[in-house]
Structures are given as C-alpha cells and as structure tokens.
Amino acid sequence: MTAKSTYSIGEVVKRLKPEFGDLTISKLRFLEDKGLIKPSRTKSGYRKFSEKEVKKLSVILKLQKERFLPLSVIKSKISTLSDKAMEDISGVKIERTQGLLASKSKKDNFELQIKDINKSMAKFGIEQRHLKMYETFADREAMLFYQAVAPMIKNNSKKAEGKLSDLLRSSQHLKNILLEKALSELLKKSMP
Secondary structure: OOOOOEEOHHHHHHHHOOOOOOOOHHHHHHHHHOOOOOOEEOOOOOEEEEHHHHHHHHHHHHHHHHOOOOHHHHHHHHHHOOHHHHHHHHOOOHHHHOOOOOOOOHHHHHHHHHHHHHHHHHOOOOOHHHHHHHHHHHHHHHHHHHHHHHHHHHHOHHHHHHHHHHHHHHHHHHHHHHHHHHHHHHHHHHOO
8 A cells, every 4th residue: 555644444454464364443443542643633533644644553563562561551661662673563563473484585684683782782882892791692593493384494484484484473572571570679679
C-alpha cells in the first residue's frame, strides 16, 4: 500500500494484517477505547488514521506481541517515545528469522544494525569491547536453537523458520525478565 495522508480503519487492518495476523477492526476499536490510539474523525464520524497513528499502532502491537507487555504499561511507554524512537520500533520485526534459512544477503543488514546499536550504547559509555559478551552468547544461543530445529530443516524449512521465530520470541522475553530482575536486585543493594 502506498503512503497517503489518512487511512480508514479497514485499510489499517489490511495494511498491518500481514505482520499481526490476529488484528481486527474490533481490536482497533478496543485500543481506542483504552486510550492507546486516537484516530481523527470525519464529519460523518468515520475514523481516519494518519501515517503517524499507523506507526504508533504498529509499535503498540509489537510491544504487546513481542514483549508481552500489558496495555497500561504500553500506554505509558508510548507517551514517552519520540517520533524517531517510534519509527525505529515500528520498523523492527522480531520475525527477522523468516527467510534466514534461505538468505545469506542479510548479513550486511545485520552488520549495519549492530554498528548502529554499538553507537547508541557508546553514548552511555558502553564500548564495543563490552558488547563482545552479547556476540558470544548469541553464537551459543544460535547453536542451541539450530540443534533444536536441525531435524526439521531438511524436511520443512517453513516449519523450522516458525519454530525459530517462537524460540527467538521466548528467548527475548526470558532475557528481558532476567535483566530486569538483576537490575532490580542491584538497585536494591545500592540504596541505603
């Protein structure tokens, strides 16, 4: 779908359905009722979504699907995100594993993303050498995941890709919880 100034509720569902298969018009209305999205209205009362609102909706759905965050938390996070941060999140898919079995050209794209993340972390004094542990862990985790799907690769690559997506989603959720737990414990220890 080409970019235009506004979209109807049906057009938004059609546009986002490939990424969020369970998205319905009812869900959009529910998110509006909860105050997460605020589409404008035509004189006759029809909802009209701007490009910015569609990106915001994409971020909401990603946070819900990939991070398993409750709507109340998503609402507070969304209100603090800049337009740039919103764009970054809406453009990043956890399902990047789709096509990994068939494509080797994604390596350059991954390298660019890693470089961008390194720059972002450097702003906080975290140097590239500190990030080596992530690469080491990712290599080990990738091997574990590969072993889990290896029997499927020869028979059904689509099934293997689906399982990789599920493993990646679960792994990211686990890492987020473990990191939050560890940070919480460190903060408790450092407080008088």
